[in-house]
Amino acid sequence: MTKSDFLQYAPWPSSQTLLKSLERSALITRTVIGNLSQGQEIVSISSNLNPPHWEFGHLIWFHEFWVHRCGLESNPSILSDADALFNSSGIVHDERWQVQLPPLDTLQNYFSDVIERTFTILRSGSLTPEQAYFIQLSLHHQDMHNEAFAYMWQSLAYAWPLDFDADSVAMQSLDLRPCYIDFDECLFQSGSTSQAGFIFDNEKWQHEVLVPQFSISSHAVSNKEYLTFLEAQIASGGSPSEHQPAYWKKKGDIWFERFFDQWLEIDIKAPVRHISAHNAEQYCLWRGVRLPTENELSLLMASPHADWLPSELWEWTSSTFMPFEGFSSDPYQDYSAPWFDGKHRVLKGWSSFTPNYLRRPQFRNFYLPSRSDFFCGFRTCLI
Numbered sequence: 056m057t058k059s060d061f062l063q064y065a066p067w068p069s070s071q072t073l074l075k076s077l078e079r080s081a082l083i084t085r086t087v088i089g090n091l092s093q094g095q096e097i098v099s100i101s102s103n104l105n106p107p108h109w110e111f112g113h114l115i116w117f118h119e120f121w122v123h124r125c126g127l128e129s130n131p132s133i134l135s136d137a138d139a140l141f142n143s144s145g146i147v148h149d150e151r152w153q154v155q156l157p158p159l160d161t162l163q164n165y166f167s168d169v170i171e172r173t174f175t176i177l178r179s180g181s182l183t184p185e186q187a188y189f190i191q192l193s194l195h196h197q198d199m200h201n202e203a204f205a206y207m208w209q210s211l212a213y214a215w216p217l218d219f220d221a222d223s224v225a226m227q228s229l230d231l232r233p234c235y236i237d238f239d240e241c242l243f244q245s246g247s248t249s250q251a252g253f254i255f256d257n258e259k260w261q262h263e264v265l266v267p268q269f270s271i272s273s274h275a276v277s278n279k280e281y282l283t284f285l286e287a288q289i290a291s292g293g294s295p296s297e298h299q300p301a302y303w304k305k306k307g308d309i310w311f312e313r314f315f316d317q318w319l320e321i322d323i324k325a326p327v328r329h330i331s332a333h334n335a336e337q338y339c340l341w342r343g344v345r346l347p348t349e350n351e352l353s354l355l356m357a358s359p360h361a362d363w364l365p366s367e368l369w370e371w372t373s374s375t376f377m378p379f380e381g382f383s384s385d386p387y388q389d390y391s392a393p394w395f396d397g398k399h400r401v402l403k404g405w406s407s408f409t410p411n412y413l414r415r416p417q418f419r420n421f422y423l424p425s426r427s428d429f430f431c432g433f434r435t436c437l438i
């Protein structure tokens with residue numbers, strides 16, 4: 056296929072379905088930004104964060120740029136200086152703290168005007184392949200930034216202003232007896248075809264891989280299991296801060312975990328979360344197990360076993376994020392290509408803040424292995 060691969064991606068959801076998904080996503084964005092107290096939009100410079108109002112402006116700039124400006128700066132934005140302010144490819148991370156952003160109500164009007172133009176297209180009922188692709192791209196991009204707001208709010212200890220189902224927020228109790236699920240050596244179809252609905256360029260293309268026999272845990276590592284490791288490290292002179300999950304603290308004999316703005320006693324049956332890949336690997340070394348590869352975790356997700364218990368967390372793999380054979384960038388060239396740097400790690404799964412349509416076995420997430428601020432955990436394979 057060629058540079059216009061994205062025009063072949065099919066099928067796409069109905070206009071009505073896309074309208075509902077965009078309304079839902081826009082409501083999350085508006086609620087999160089609209090509920091910040093005065094002053095909370097000012098955050099210290101950090102490699103893991105963006106200034107919240109910059110991120111808000113950026114996600115709607117992205118939507119307008121691809122859906123209503125054909126991806127061309129020569130087609131003007133309805134917001135003056137929008138490209139200079141909000142094009143993430145042009146404004147490097149630290150500069151986002153230095154630019155003079157428009158007032159919040161200007162950004163909110165920009166958001167409403169752009170989304171309303173897309174609603175008008177969707178209400179008309181018929182979409183061209185370009186419109187279908189770029190509306191989905193912008194929707195998914197917004198969903199990913201909504202999830203980024205969740206882990207930013209978690210790291211900033213801000214209250215999360217949306218309701219959520221407590222059972223779905225990675226607090227799933229691991230009551231089932233854990234076991235290892237055996238997979239025989241098999242041929243696995245990794246990646247996606249052009250007929251798999253909306254896909255990202257890093258999924259191109261579907262290809263066959265031979266996956267050797269492996270045994271993978273039915274459940275993600277629990278707080279109880281991780282605590283046993285942590286206390287063993289401390290007993291042998293290790294520093295707690297070197298090994299503990301990102302938002303844990305010990306008071307007396309009790310461990311607590313901060314969830315947004317609340318300190319809660321840890322639920323020993325819940326999957327351990329906010330663990331870096333490095334800490335996950337130290338745990339594995341101690342237990343005599345290993346992290347799954349990308350293919351192993353993809354295979355588990357694509358052929359779910361009755362004993363498989365998803366964790367509502369992005370799960371680390373031991374695989375470096377690399378392009379598949381035949382990769383080429385889609386129009387948003389910075390989605391994948393800059394991150395094939397040999398430093399990023401693949402994660403599979405989803406978090407509680409991921410919409411259903413992104414919860415696909417083929418979806419490849421990627422982060423630096425030192426990160427623990429987002430909603431991540433891990434499961435293990437036998438050696």
Ligand SMILES: [Fe+2]
Binds near residue numbers: 143
């Ligand atoms: Fe973005």
